[in-house]
Amino acid sequence: MSTIQLKKANCRNCYKCIRSCxxxxxxxxxxxxxxxxxxxxxxxxxxxxxxxxxKFVRSDIEKVKGxxxxxxxxxxxxxxxxxxxxxxxxxxxxxxxxxKLGFIHAEETAIGAVQVxxxxxxxxxxxxxxxxxxxxxxxxxxxxxxxxxxxIPQLAPVVSPVIAHAKMMRDMYGSxxxxxxxxxxxxxxxxxxxxxxxxxxxxxITFEELQEWMDMENLDxxxxxxxxxxxxxxxxxxYPAPGGIIKTLDTESKKNYKCIGxxxxxxCMEILDSIRSGSVNNYFFEMNGCAGGCLGxxxxxxxxxxxxxxxxxxxxxxxxxxxxxxxxxVESAKVDxxxxxxxxxxxxxxxxxxxxxxxxxxxxKFNESQLLNCSACGYSGCKEKAVAxxxxxxxxxxxxxxxxxxxxxxxxxxxxxxxxxILVLDQNLEIQDCNYSAEIMLGKSKEDxxxxxxxxxxxxxxxxxxxxxxxxxxxxxxxxxxxxITVEQSILYLNEQHLILAIIKDITSEEKQKQNIYNLRxxxxxxxxxxxxxxxxxxxxxxxxxxxTTAETKxxxxxxxxxxxxxxxxxx
Numbered sequence: 001m002s003t004i005q006l007k008k009a010n011c012r013n014c015y016k017c018i019r020s021c022x023x024x025x026x027x028x029x030x031x032x033x034x035x036x037x038x039x040x041x042x043x044x045x046x047x048x049x050x051x052x053x054x055k056f057v058r059s060d061i062e063k064v065k066g067x068x069x070x071x072x073x074x075x076x077x078x079x080x081x082x083x084x085x086x087x088x089x090x091x092x093x094x095x096x097x098x099x100k101l102g103f104i105h106a107e108e109t110a111i112g113a114v115q116v117x118x119x120x121x122x123x124x125x126x127x128x129x130x131x132x133x134x135x136x137x138x139x140x141x142x143x144x145x146x147x148x149x150x151x152i153p154q155l156a157p158v159v160s161p162v163i164a165h166a167k168m169m170r171d172m173y174g175s176x177x178x179x180x181x182x183x184x185x186x187x188x189x190x191x192x193x194x195x196x197x198x199x200x201x202x203x204x205i206t207f208e209e210l211q212e213w214m215d216m217e218n219l220d221x222x223x224x225x226x227x228x229x230x231x232x233x234x235x236x237x238x239y240p241a242p243g244g245i246i247k248t249l250d251t252e253s254k255k256n257y258k259c260i261g262x263x264x265x266x267x268c269m270e271i272l273d274s275i276r277s278g279s280v281n282n283y284f285f286e287m288n289g290c291a292g293g294c295l296g297x298x299x300x301x302x303x304x305x306x307x308x309x310x311x312x313x314x315x316x317x318x319x320x321x322x323x324x325x326x327x328x329x330v331e332s333a334k335v336d337x338x339x340x341x342x343x344x345x346x347x348x349x350x351x352x353x354x355x356x357x358x359x360x361x362x363x364x365k366f367n368e369s370q371l372l373n374c375s376a377c378g379y380s381g382c383k384e385k386a387v388a389x390x391x392x393x394x395x396x397x398x399x400x401x402x403x404x405x406x407x408x409x410x411x412x413x414x415x416x417x418x419x420x421x422i423l424v425l426d427q428n429l430e431i432q433d434c435n436y437s438a439e440i441m442l443g444k445s446k447e448d449x450x451x452x453x454x455x456x457x458x459x460x461x462x463x464x465x466x467x468x469x470x471x472x473x474x475x476x477x478x479x480x481x482x483x484x485i486t487v488e489q490s491i492l493y494l495n496e497q498h499l500i501l502a503i504i505k506d507i508t509s510e511e512k513q514k515q516n517i518y519n520l521r522x523x524x525x526x527x528x529x530x531x532x533x534x535x536x537x538x539x540x541x542x543x544x545x546x547x548x549t550t551a552e553t554k555x556x557x558x559x560x561x562x563x564x565x566x567x568x569x570x571x572x
Contacts, residue, residue: 003042003058003189004035010054015398017046017055018378022265023147023346026378027393036393039346041142042187043265043289044298057186057299060203061213067178067202068102075173076106077165077201079183080113080318081240081294084310085207086221093221100219105173109181112165113239117248119158119337124253124284129154131275132257132284134245135339136160138191139289140268142344148272149345159339161239162188166200167335178202182210184240184297187289206299240294241311245286257284264291351390359386363402376400425500429454429463432499441506442483458482466491466500477507486511 011033018026018033025039026046033054035046047055067074076098088094095106116136123132131154135141138160144151159167166179180203181188192201205213214220239245243261246254260283262268268287274280290296295310351359360382365371371382377398379385388394397403415422421438425431434449442449442457454463458480462473470493479486489504 002035002037003186004040004044004047005056005058006032006034007054007056008032010052012052012054014051015376015378016049016051018394019375020045020049021378022269023143024379024388024393028378028395028398029392031395038344039146041139041146041265041289042190043139044186045265047186048298057206057209058189059209060180060189060205061209064180064203064205065102067180072178073173073176074103074178074180075169076103077109077112077162077169077179077181078106079162079181079185079240079294080108080110080314081184081297081300081310082182082207083316084240084295084313085184085300086211088221090221097214097219097221101213101217103180107165107169109161109165109183110239112163112168113161113245113248115164115168115337116158116161117245120156120245120284121250121253123156123158124249124256127256129156130281132156133275134284134286136239136245136286137288137290138185138187139265140287141341142187142190143265143268143289144272145341145344146346147269148276149343151272151275152341152343154275155341157339157341159337160191162192163200163339164335164337167337170200171335180205183207184294184300185290186298208299241314242288242293243286244293246284249284254284257282259284259286261286261288263288263293263296265289348387348391348393350387355390356383356386359389359396362396363399364405365402372401374401419505421502421504421506423449423454423502423504425454425463425467425502427467427498427500429467429500431457438504441485441504460489462489462491463500463502466493470495484508 011031013031015028015033018024018028022043022045023039023041025036025041027034027036035055044057047057064074078094078098082094086094098106113136120132120134123129133140133144133151133155135156135158141155141160144155162181162183166181169179170177179201181192181201182205184207186206189204192204239248242263246259246261249259262271262285268289271280271285271287288294290298292307292310294300295307295314300310360366360371365382373381375381377385377394377400379388379394382399385394385398389396416436418435419437421441422435423431423438424433431450431452431454434446438449439446444457449457459482460478460480462476462478466473472490472492474490474492475488476490477486477488485506485508487504488507489502492501492503493499494501
């Protein structure tokens with residue numbers, strides 16, 4: 001399992017981890033960042049700077065709990081920086097907490113540091129190396145093995161204090177014990193899982209993880225004190241501070257090399273570049289990947305007083321060791337502290353200039369003047385980013401200026417192509433911007449429109465209403481007498497921006513067309529009414545004529561009937 005894990009849902013295209021990674025061991029594809037394990041030196045910067053907490057460290061707590069639940073003998077090697085990691089008035093109480101968690105014995109890793117310093121002294125006295133690079137920091141070892149493989153012969157062939165102490169504990173307390181390291185460093189997790197040391201250190205817990213475990217068990221530092229093993233060389237506890245290793249070296253041996261402490265990956269890389277150039281010789285370099293040494297480790301809890309308080313706590317704790325008489329396993333251990341290194345060189349393919357040019361052209365960079373080198377994508381320059389794209393470590397569209405320009409270009413095309421007038425007003429109803437259609441509708445240039453109060457340009461109470469109520473008015477019809485136009489307008493309040501957006505559609509021609517249709521229909525109705533009236537009149541006239549004719553017929557028939565009846569009566 002990778003030492004650094006990723007919460008994909010939290011990763012949000014900020015590229016901050018890439019900007020902070022000194023070796024660019026982070027790829028970004030499909031809108032997700034991921035650690036490239038074979039290139040990573042586990043400096044922890046990506047975890048420290050991530051604003052979304054998208055990265056976290058693999059926890060060994062459950063693994064250690066398993067050891068304890070199986071009643072195995074679990075020993076602790078705890079980094080001396082623990083005194084600067086916890087708000088505790090007496091550091092010995094921390095060991096009481098460890099006992100309550102189930103550990104049977106705890107010692108400071110500084111015990112191993114004593115032996116490491118002795119091995120450094122031997123190397124310095126031998127004067128067989130051009131330069132000596134300390135190897136207490138696994139991040140620096142990884143940096144050299146992966147990116148400065150030609151300098152591997154200048155790494156001190158000595159194990160780190162953690163491995164030295166773990167070997168000593170196994171030699172003293174038995175090979176079957178479990179050894180757990182507790183400290184501020186995430187690169188120790190990788191170092192201790194190395195196949196060469198898998199049987200030396202069984203698990204690594206960071207100070208942050210220890211605090212989480214304490215919280216789960218409802219433990220604090222009001223525990224019974226537990227005495228800890230003292231140190232023959234109290235200065236070994238200075239290892240976590242910058243220059244701490246040099247402080248432990250023998251005064252006479254230090255005369256053979258110029259001893260310099262360097263902290264922070266970038267500064268260490270600067271020194272390594274100088275060594276590589278051949279301009280540096282006869283130096284002992286105490287290198288630490290974290291600025292401020294282990295006191296600035298990625299899993300160190302930050303004290304209110306910052307680095308100064310951390311260092312003061314360490315100094316006070318170290319002074320107390322001079323009174324201790326129990327030296328732990330320092331004198332009794334007889335183990336091998338030597339170490340060999342592996343060439344794990346990282347080789348990214350560097351494409352030729354034409355390929356780089358083609359990649360840059362795809363993001364609108366056709367000449368040198370368009371190379372902004374703004375580092376927004378995480379890379380120091382556009383060409384370096386293009387190399388990352390070629391090696392499939394970066395997305396083409398990670399260029400923020402290009403994407404912004406592209407988005408603005410698309411937005412401008414849409415805004416200026418729309419036939420509707422668009423106005424942007426501030427809370428004082430002053431016009432901040434407008435599009436081309438607004439210029440056409442209002443018969444004014446943008447320069448004449450911008451900066452004016454809306455009522456100097458066009459008057460409608462709806463603008464004031466929206467400003468005061470912050471409620472949108474959508475698709476409302478209004479007639480602007482000053483322009484002799486009828487419009488359908490939506491006035492929207494943009495709450496987050498505190499702006500007012502007006503989208504105005506000129507519907508004058510539609511309204512005129514509607515009026516023409518209405519007039520035509522009115523005329524048709526009038527004509528129809530006239531036809532109906534004429535028909536009614538004709539009908540009435542016909543009915544009148546039919547009435548008169550019928551009456552006359554009736555009279556004639558009546559007369560005929562009477563005549564016929566009279567004739568019958570006279571001639572029976």
